[in-house]
Amino acid sequence: MRASTVKLAKAAQYVPTIKFVGGRHPVVAHSASEAGLHPCTVDSLRPGAPGCSSVDEVMKKWLPFKVVPYVNPKKSAASSGSASSKYIFKNRPLEENEVASISQLPARFKLRPLEESEIEIINGGGV
Numbered sequence: 001m002r003a004s005t006v007k008l009a010k011a012a013q014y015v016p017t018i019k020f021v022g023g024r025h026p027v028v029a030h031s032a033s034e035a036g037l038h039p040c041t042v043d044s045l046r047p048g049a050p051g052c053s054s055v056d057e058v059m060k061k062w063l064p065f066k067v068v069p070y071v072n073p074k075k076s077a078a079s080s081g082s083a084s085s086k087y088i089f090k091n092r093p094l095e096e097n098e099v100a101s102i103s104q105l106p107a108r109f110k111l112r113p114l115e116e117s118e119i120e121i122i123n124g125g126g127v
Contacts, residue, residue: 045052
């Protein structure tokens with residue numbers, strides 16, 4: 001059984017190699033009166049201000065998402081005989097050396113199953 005990196009780090013009394021210049025930065029506490037408006041605020045509006053819309057008002061105006069089927073205007077032109085598209089699907093039977101699914105490929109082209117030793121290496125975190 002291999003020792004984990006956490007155990008190794010604790011045993012070696014890990015010291016970080018990055019050295020920061022200077023001390024800790026002071027944490028500045030802002031009060032509500034000192035806090036300025038956000039730079040992206042429109043017309044100095046704050047949440048709950050008289051000109052600000054509430055969430056309920058906005059949600060009432062939203063319409064639910066509606067799925068609209070796409071109608072291709074060129075489809076009728078393509079079916080009438082003029083080939084306006086570069087590729088046109090033709091439903092045809094499979095020819096020789098063609099397969100309909102990747103599972104029908106010959107054995108030499110299929111992905112080989114994982115061996116138990118490979119599974120153990122992967123589950124163990126790698127080499």
